[in-house]
Amino acid sequence: MTAAQLPRVAPEVTATLVEDLSPRLRKRLDAAVTKLGARPVQHDGDTVTIAVDEETDLRLHAPGGVVVTADAITCGCLLAPACVHRAAAACAAPTADPAPEPAGPQDATAVEPASRPDDTVQAPDVASPAQRAAAEAVWSAAAAVLEAGVDGAGAVAQAALLRAAHTARLQHLPRVAGAALSVVTLLRAARAGDPSYRTAGLVTALADVLGTAHRMGTASGTELAALRGRSRRPYSPDGSLRLYGLFTEPVVTGSGHGGVRTWVAGPDGRLFTVGDVAPGGVGRALGAADRAVRLGESALTHRELGRAGLAVSGATVSPDGRLGAGKGVRAVTARGAAWTEPPLAALWEVPPSQQAAQALRSTSRYADPDAGGSDLLFLDVELRGLVREPGGACLLASCDGGVTVRLTVADDDPALAHRDNLMLLATAPGTRLRIVGRLVPALHPRLALLACSHPTGEGTIDLGLDRLRRADLPVPDARVDPAPQKAGDAGAYSPLHLLERRVEQTVPAGRAALGMLGDVSAETRRLRRAGLPTAAGLLTALCASAARRERDRFGRLLPADTDGFATHWLAAARYASAVSESLCAAAWEPA
Known part of the structure; x- marks a missing residue:
């Protein structure tokens, strides 16, 4: 079973x-x-x-x-x-979530926020006592999970967090409730040995639920509204839209869902998506590309929409740019535009550093889910060749401003075309391409490659769905200097990982993993020499909190200060994330 x-x-x-x-x-x-x-x-x-x-x-x-x-x-x-x-x-069994799937199909019955009972009443400027109590219950349950770690957070600890999540949802706190359910899902994946589980994902989920619950008691106004979140994704009327197709990407989730997401742009450069994701895995993702788009009367398939256009009336749009497919939406096929023609060409005219800064705001680990924005970058690059890294191979490319970018596959599933296309492009150094990629936060410029202009200059390639052939590539230019066999990280190294690894180390084994470290003065000295005194202080406080155990007058150990340790851990996790994002933004600045 x-x-x-x-x-x-x-x-x-x-x-x-x-x-x-x-x-x-x-x-x-x-x-x-x-x-x-x-x-x-x-x-x-x-x-x-x-x-x-x-x-x-x-x-x-x-x-x-x-x-x-x-x-x-x-x-x-x-x-x-x-x-x-x-x-x-x-x-x-899997945990049921009343909220719609984040990557699910467009909801034809999506309602406006004003039509939901819990949004019709003007929310107060501060959280109610019941909401603060619910947030405190979530904090306590999540802190207990952090204290025990994955190995010790069994079914009983998970049930306590589920109870706290349910109470939070009853008090109209869907964001903290959803974050708590995400922690439970990741805990179960970790304990079951799910190959898709990553410790970094659970670190982010735990820091998100702890941070949201912690701020609930002091937040007010718009900050409180963001912390409360929404029980359903709101779709707001956006009138008539003239849309131009960009590309289509396959979507395969760890929960067994599969489908496609087609990106389109408006005349003003705003990005929108039309999705079709449902249970079915990678097989459904490959088939969905040739299914008709569920938007108005359009007969276009997703693959065709990525190269054509739409005229939409009565459009509804979510904060993250998803187009609703309600009964009042009308859409007909219209002429598209090439990537080199207006209005799409303007997307490639924005400096890479500015695009990266905008993408970071939307891809931040703790960004407001309703903040909107896109994590895509539009670049003109010259391919340099394949390089080897500890985690595998990637394609090196140079873009405007002297920035060298590492291009990686968006999905390693062998049924998709990402890997084969990247390997083929690596055999043609010197080729100039117009590309679209998803920002991968790192200490060096890095993108997951999604689409590119055809090497012959005619049309575009959806790199997850279309397969390049060797005949499509130009003859390599012998005058182009080949890429180094290994990508050096000079200039991208930062001792911040000394703090990040202690934060991550807590999650699998709990507080005890840090309590036994002993002296960390050597690590703190390295952080201070690198100009990170705050990181050094946070590391010292975190390890001291993990090792601290008070005794009563008879010498018996008192219960550990779970809340104090969770507070130190949360501060370290959020600080490490903020510094990493700052270093990532700096890496995209022209040399």
């Missing part, structure tokens, strides 16, 4: 079932989840049956694919309903 075979379970259901267990059964819960994962599963309509053993079945009734009540999970064992099996099934 895998989590994908089970229906989604509402967070409050999981929390209730775990809370109802006796202390003895809670100790056995993690083992029960592991044991249940080895049992066979059968589907019969809205009911999923797990064979606990030869005589006992566990049933999950999930109308619409979601278990919404604790009574919908039943077990046939003698201890039911007070058995551990019901809670184990809920903990093993």
Whole structure:
């Protein structure tokens, strides 16, 4: 059995079932989840049956694919309903999120913010006592997860965070609730050995939920509105739009969803997207490119829209530029524009450093979800060749201003064309291309390559969907100096990683991992010599907080200061992220 075979379970259901267990059964819960994962599963309509053993079945009734009540999970064992099996099934299943999928299809029933009950009443300038209490509960639960680390944050700790997330959502705090659910999802992926899990992702999620909950008590006005977030993505009317296709990229998520996202631009340079993402993985992503765009009466496919145009009336747009597909939207096919023609040509006229600064504001780890903006860069480059890095190979290119950019694949899935196209382009140093890439925050200029002009100068290439041939490439110019075999990082090195690795080290093993480090004065000296005295102070305070344990008058250890440690860790994580973004922006400045 895998989590994908089970229906989604509402967070409050999981929390209730775990809370109802006796202390003895809670100790056995993690083992029960592991044991249940080895049992066979059968589907019969809205009911999923797990064979606990030869005589006992566990049933999950999930109308619409979601278990919404604790009574919908039943077990046939003698201890039911007070058995551990019901809670184990809920903990093993994916968590249901009432909010729409971030990369999901356009919602034809998307409503305006003013039509939702919780937005019709003018929000006060400060958080209510109930909201502050809910945020404090999320903080405490997330701090406990940080204290224990991935290895110690089992089903019980996850259930506590799910309960806090549910309480936050009831108090109209969808942003902090969604962040808490993201932490639970990543924790489960880490503990299950999911190959798509990355520690950096859990670091960001934990810092986001802790930071949002921490600021809730003191924020007011627009800051408080941003911290509260929105329960649904708002689509605002935008009148009539004349759109020009740019390119189409495949989208494959770790949750098994697949599809495409087509980027279009308006006459003023604003970027919009039209998506079609649903369960199906990479196979669906390849097929969706040739499906009709679900926008008005247009008969264009996504692949065709990336090279054509649209005239839209009654358009609705989300803060991140997604075009809604409601009943009032009308769209007809119109003439597109080449990348070298107005209005698209203006996108490549903005200096790379300015584009990078704008992209960083939208790709920041802790950016406001409703802030909008794009993470795309539009550059004219000259290819230099392939270089090797510790994490693999990338394509080196030079752009205006003397900036050398590393171009990497946007997705390593062998079914997509990204990798093969990049390797083929690397065999033609000296070729000049007009490219579109997604900013990859790093200490050196780095982009995930998404689309480029055709090497022959005719048309464009969607590098994830279209496949270049060797005949499409010009003959390499022997006068072009080849790229170095290894990409040096001189000038891009910073000892900030000394702080970043301690922040990341806490997440897998918890507070104990830092408490046993001992003296870190050598690391702090290196940070100070590099002009980072704040980083040195944060590192010292973080390690001291991890090792500090007070004793009472009889010499017995007192409970650890979980809140104090979480505060020091949060300060270090947010500082490291801010400095990394500043160094990334500086790397894009002309030499």
